[in-house]
Amino acid sequence: MAATEALAPRRPAAVGLWTLTTAGAVAAGIVLRMLGIAEDPTAQSFAIVFTAIVVEALPFVLLGAFVAAVLEVYVPERAFAGLGRLPVGLQLPAAALGGFVFPVCECGSVPVARRLIAKGVNPSAGVAFMVAAPIFNPVVLGSTWVAYEARGLGMEMLLGRGTLGLLLALLVGWGVGGDGAGRLLKMRFGIDDPGGGDSCCSPHASKSHAFAAHLTNDFFYMGRFLILGAALAAVIQTVVPQAILGSAVSVPLIAVLALMAVAFVSSLCSEADAFVAVSFTSFPLGSQLAFLVFGPVLDLKLFFLYNATFRRKVVGSIAAAAIPVTVAGALWFEVLVK
Amino acid sequence: MRASVLRFVTLLAWCGFFVWLTISGEVFRYVGPRTRWVVVFGAVILGLASLLQALSVTSSRAAGHARLTSWTEGVGIAALFAPIAVVMIIPEPTLGSEAAARKTAPGFVDSVGSFAPVPQPGRDISFPEINLASESSEYAAAVGIADGTEVRLTGFVTHPEAGPPGTFALTRFATFCCAADAVPYSVTVEAEKMSDPADDTWLTVSGTLVGKGNEFVLQPERITKIHAPQNPYIY
Numbered sequence: 001m002a003a004t005e006a007l008a009p010r011r012p013a014a015v016g017l018w019t020l021t022t023a024g025a026v027a028a029g030i031v032l033r034m035l036g037i038a039e040d041p042t043a044q045s046f047a048i049v050f051t052a053i054v055v056e057a058l059p060f061v062l063l064g065a066f067v068a069a070v071l072e073v074y075v076p077e078r079a080f081a082g083l084g085r086l087p088v089g090l091q092l093p094a095a096a097l098g099g100f101v102f103p104v105c106e107c108g109s110v111p112v113a114r115r116l117i118a119k120g121v122n123p124s125a126g127v128a129f130m131v132a133a134p135i136f137n138p139v140v141l142g143s144t145w146v147a148y149e150a151r152g153l154g155m156e157m158l159l160g161r162g163t164l165g166l167l168l169a170l171l172v173g174w175g176v177g178g179d180g181a182g183r184l185l186k187m188r189f190g191i192d193d194p195g196g197g198d199s200c201c202s203p204h205a206s207k208s209h210a211f212a213a214h215l216t217n218d219f220f221y222m223g224r225f226l227i228l229g230a231a232l233a234a235v236i237q238t239v240v241p242q243a244i245l246g247s248a249v250s251v252p253l254i255a256v257l258a259l260m261a262v263a264f265v266s267s268l269c270s271e272a273d274a275f276v277a278v279s280f281t282s283f284p285l286g287s288q289l290a291f292l293v294f295g296p297v298l299d300l301k302l303f304f305l306y307n308a309t310f311r312r313k314v315v316g317s318i319a320a321a322a323i324p325v326t327v328a329g330a331l332w333f334e335v336l337v338k
Numbered sequence: 339m340r341a342s343v344l345r346f347v348t349l350l351a352w353c354g355f356f357v358w359l360t361i362s363g364e365v366f367r368y369v370g371p372r373t374r375w376v377v378v379f380g381a382v383i384l385g386l387a388s389l390l391q392a393l394s395v396t397s398s399r400a401a402g403h404a405r406l407t408s409w410t411e412g413v414g415i416a417a418l419f420a421p422i423a424v425v426m427i428i429p430e431p432t433l434g435s436e437a438a439a440r441k442t443a444p445g446f447v448d449s450v451g452s453f454a455p456v457p458q459p460g461r462d463i464s465f466p467e468i469n470l471a472s473e474s475s476e477y478a479a480a481v482g483i484a485d486g487t488e489v490r491l492t493g494f495v496t497h498p499e500a501g502p503p504g505t506f507a508l509t510r511f512a513t514f515c516c517a518a519d520a521v522p523y524s525v526t527v528e529a530e531k532m533s534d535p536a537d538d539t540w541l542t543v544s545g546t547l548v549g550k551g552n553e554f555v556l557q558p559e560r561i562t563k564i565h566a567p568q569n570p571y572i573y
Contacts, residue, residue: 021416029427037427041538044431045440047424052368052516054421055359058352059380062387212394215387216345224414227421237518241440268519269373276519 042238050234056269057107057226057301064108065218068115073211077119084120095125096169099133105270106134106296107226110305111218114185117177123184128173131318134270134296135165144292147274156337157274157289164293164329172297172321176314186311225308229301233267236300240265255287256330260323263295264303270296286334294326341411342395348415349388355422356381366569367431369516432570435496435537438509438522463489464572465510465523472553483547483554490544491525491556492564495535504530508543508556513571520571526555540566 037043083091095116099109113130117123134140141158148157177184242262249255259280268276273295277288298306298319306315356377359365365377463483471478478484493510501507507524511517527543535541545558 021412025416025423029423032427038429038431041434041436043428045433045437047428047431048368048433048517051421051425052518055356055368055380056373056376056516056518059356059376059383062380062383066383066387206397208390209394209397212390216342216349216391216394219387220345220348220411220414220418224417227417231420233518238437238440266518269515271373271515273515273519276514276521 046234046238049237050230053230053233053267053301054227057105057230058223060105060108060269061111061222061226062215062219064111065215065222067108068111068218069211069214071112071115071119072214073207075119080116080119080121084122086122088122088124091122091125092128092170092173095121095129096132096136096166096173098129099135099137102133102137105140106299106302107222107269107305109133110302110309111222114309115218117185122177124173124177126173127177127184127318128169131172131297131322132166132169135293136162136169140270140274140296143271144274147278153285153337157285157292160289160333160337161274161292164289164326164333165296167329168293168297168322168325171325172318175321176317184310184314186307186309222305222308225304226301229267229299229304233265233300236265249282249284252284252286252331252334253327255283256290256327259283259287259291260294260326263291264299266295267299267301268295284334285337286330286332289333290326290330293329294322297322297326340395341408342391342398344412344415346388346391346395348418349384349391351419351422353381353384353388355425356384363568366571367517370513370571370573372573373515430566432494432538432566433511433517433520433522434494435509437520438496438511438524439498441520441522463487465491465493465525466512466572468525468547468554468556469523472549478554485546485548487547488545489547489556490542492540492542492567493525494566495537495539495541496522496524497537498524501526504528505555506534508541511571512573514573517571523572526553528555528557529561532558532561535561535563540564 086094109130112133113126116129117126141162144161145154145158148154259277263273266273266276270292274292277291280288280291303315306318359368359377360374360381365374369377463481467477467481467483468489471481471483491508491510493508496507496509498507505526505528508527509522509524511520511522513520527545529535540563542562542564543556543558544560545556547554548557549555
């Protein structure tokens, strides 16, 4: 019966309507071209930034979906059960350090964390992995060192980013994951509900079919939220002049908050954001660290990916934990470096 | 339409888009050379996913498990086509003077960031070197920038608000990861003897650098109007 439900279509759209919608979209595109939108400088800026963010991030969302599908289909249940039985005090730091041997960027870590939690890994450990992996991994720390070494601050920033990122992952994981998987993960509308997604759970489905179904379910579900976040980030980057933040430089706390806001809006990949952070040389070093730590934990595209994965209050909890810890850590780092 | 078929078409379209970006060279409009591998990797992983999905479509049909696409899923898939549609509607976008004005904020992004390269005597002098040499006499000496240094720069025209009369700025964006992190660099060009070029006009300017005030400005000897290069950034 369950298999029958899983295969039932949910309000299928008629082929004629799909044709009409596609034709409408093509017509809209032609009209926009005729109106000269291709020559408009603001539209061009939006097109470049929007496409660039998606092109950079989409392969990693797919990679995360690949890994999540491998965990779901090919890793035996008893492995997760064994992990789940370990004390939280052991799972949490092990998961936070997991990014070092399993480097994924922020877009890929979300589906992997979701799958780990769903399979029985302690939710705190799953969240800690999700937060730590985009920061505490060799590629990201290496790029941070390269970016800052030209200013003679490579080791300071590497240690600062690694330490604060790890601390943040442990605190966010501990604070957010305590409610249990059931109260953490969201029912994905159109995938987890009966009749949604591809039929990955049929007892007759082959492993390769189940793998493809899990892979595409995750990719297509997360992909739409990535597009939404990238579009919003591109609109803000295209419309808001950076000069409005120029006056924030002189007050350390305001500078930290300002660059955290820039990190949130920019939605940059953690593997390259250090090269952007280092160009904010007018800002105190602590605020540059805040940019490097906060961005991979919470930015616009992640906001939508988190909302797609976790229940609504979880995103608020991540922000409530990440903002004060990042601010305090960045200000302390400023004092230490001076 | 069958959901699995629509998913296959979407994956294949994205794979094709990544392949086109790589082969056509358009990839450099969106990402820098350091991250070009992401696009190649994307083409491979999307191709692999397309293949898996094609096999899944075949096996679903054989088993009679094909499922129609719901409206919810259809809207999500349509969203995934948005970037491809944007590139089709705006085929050759560039970051120009409007973006440079928005991204140039005194006191916000210092013109001399890590993009300025470590001094390498003999290296071609470009925008970051000139910007850094304007602020550091030691750096200027290390890279060999002084009054009378001959340079050849390619960039687009901008007119900064604080620019002296009779001048325009030749500007080029530097990127590291992708166009989302582009930072503009400008060099002032003295152009009293020529008609003022319009914003966003691409020029190659040959001339000599002269220290004036707190910056090196370019006194042009030859100015050539060119088409926007396919690779519009410096790295």
